[in-house]
Amino acid sequence: MKILILTNRVPFPPNSGYPIVVYNTIKGLLQLGLEITLFSINTNKHRVDVDDIYDPVFDSIKFHSFSLDTEVNVWGALFNVFSNQSYNVSRYFDDEAAKLLEDILRENEFDIIQFEGLFVVPYLDIVKANSKAKVVYRAHNIEFDVWERIARTEKFTPRRMYLQFLARRLKVYETEQMNRFHQVFAISEQDRQSILRFGCETALEVFPVALDFKKYVTDPSKTSFPTLFHLGAMDWRPNKEGLEWFLDEIWPDIEKLSSELRFYIAGKNMPREFFEYDSENLVVEGEIFDAIEFINSKAIMIVPLLSGSGMRVKIIEGMAMSKCIIATSMAAEGIKCEHGKDILIANTADEFYRSILQCITNPKKWREIGENARKTVERDHDFFSISKRMLNIYQKLVSA
Known part of the structure; x- marks a missing residue:
């Protein structure tokens, strides 16, 4: 054919x-x-x-x-x-x-x-x-x-x-x-x-x-904790707007939880204002060479999307890498996932705060969600x- x-x-x-x-x-x-x-x-x-x-x-x-x-x-x-x-x-x-x-x-x-x-x-x-x-x-x-x-x-x-x-x-x-x-x-x-x-x-x-799951091999020994991360192209307006909202409304309270906590953001066409953001615990990497290696090295994926349509491929990849993902309902739209089992859904600043707090104070929780996430995408993708x-x-x- x-x-x-x-x-x-x-x-x-x-x-x-x-x-x-x-x-x-x-x-x-x-x-x-x-x-x-x-x-x-x-x-x-x-x-x-x-x-x-x-x-x-x-x-x-x-x-x-x-x-x-x-x-x-x-x-x-x-x-x-x-x-x-x-x-x-x-x-x-x-x-x-x-x-x-x-x-x-x-x-x-x-x-x-x-x-x-x-x-x-x-x-x-x-x-x-x-x-x-x-x-x-x-x-x-x-x-x-x-x-x-x-x-x-x-x-x-x-x-x-x-x-x-x-x-x-x-x-x-x-x-x-x-x-x-x-x-x-x-x-x-x-x-x-x-x-x-x-x-x-x-x-x-x-x-x-x-996804071809042979490509998504995790190495927990290379995962640093406590770390949050966001990965997405910043020339797509919904990604930029969602991240701006998270940094302005949520991150200032989150970074007070632990002096060791780091939030890494990566993606092509990173706006200058993110590099200039006033936070010692925020690490802006811009475009990265190996997305899988970047995902593997971090613990908890943040996806604060407020608009958009379709299915977020980066969430599917994060789940394939056994990551605990905290995302808005909009971001998780279209994915057959269950809040509290293989993903954490957060739509407000308070919900993001409580979900992140839960994960960094109870490492067993985010690991369990990540393991379930891998099983879910293997079933559906x-x-x-x-x-x-x-x-x-x-x-x-x-x-x-």
């Missing part, structure tokens, strides 16, 4: 949420004997030098990419207001990229063409005009929901109104496009329910984040079993 996968960024190396999801999908399908072709938009924001990719998964696929500047442009945003297009999405379409994709489709016959996220959907017309393959859409997030939630937290009125405008236009586009596919994959049950509510009539299945289920759906689509 021949599969073409379209992505809005190059998923190599798999060092953040979207690339991890796509990478593990490709890896699992390759192990099942499928022939994979990958077409990626290589954006300036997430630029990857393809010549520097050294990965057996990459060597096992046919790869095509198109370099594109998708950065927000003031004039582009202004002119877009007077069009009927979603500016969030239209920035990812380019006529030359479409021509390259058209050539790939004319030279190859595919059984399945899978669109990884909304930002490659502008190329759906090209695909339908040049291929008889079944088309599949994977919703990594409910994109308009992300922007609606961001708009609700924006205090500056003109910016809030513009964000609401973007969210409305994105919602129209997202809901219209969903029914143009033969199959839709949601990342979580919550997202599946949301997709159904806004009128999806296409076949719909849930495929959560998948094994990439090989998820890949086999995906292949079954492909086979049904092709034979229909």
Whole structure:
């Protein structure tokens, strides 16, 4: 079976949420004997030098990419207001990229063409005009929901109104496009329910984040305690806003609990204000080379997310590394976890304080939660079993 996968960024190396999801999908399908072709938009924001990719998964696929500047442009945003297009999405379409994709489709016959996220959907017309393959859409997030939630937290009125405008236009586009596919994959049950509510009539299945657990090996001897940590890209606004809230409203009281307690924060595009934060117990590392090693070396993961959609891959990775995770309900959305068993849910400053206090005064508690977390993700997120289920759906689509 021949599969073409379209992505809005190059998923190599798999060092953040979207690339991890796509990478593990490709890896699992390759192990099942499928022939994979990958077409990626290589954006300036997430630029990857393809010549520097050294990965057996990459060597096992046919790869095509198109370099594109998708950065927000003031004039582009202004002119877009007077069009009927979603500016969030239209920035990812380019006529030359479409021509390259058209050539790939004319030279190859595919059984399945899978669109990884909304930002490659502008190329759906090209695909339908040049291929008889079944088309599949994977919703990594409910994109308009992300922007609606961001708009609700924006205090500056003109910016809030513009964000609401973007969210409305994105919602129209997202809901219209969903029914143009033969199959839709949601990342979580919550997202599946949301997709159904806004009128999806296409076949719909849930495929959560998948992990290869051979990569997630813990070494407790290298874990320092008492330590808290947060890991996430700071160019994603919900991550930045959640961490700001935690540092302003919660951390000043937390660091008084113990002079030995340290809070480590890491992630790419770390804002300058975090480095300048007035706290001797706060360690800002910025972008790190090895996320797994970083997670292993710390004890308790803090995820104070206040907005967003989809499934937080870093939480799944933290659970795979047997970490006790203290997160908001928003952050844990979509993950089949149970408060007090394999995660601790905290939605207020007081709840975060009490959860952290409980963990640092009772080390047995956070270790027990971490061990349960590992069992939970092994049950729900094994990439090989998820890949086999995906292949079954492909086979049904092709034979229909």
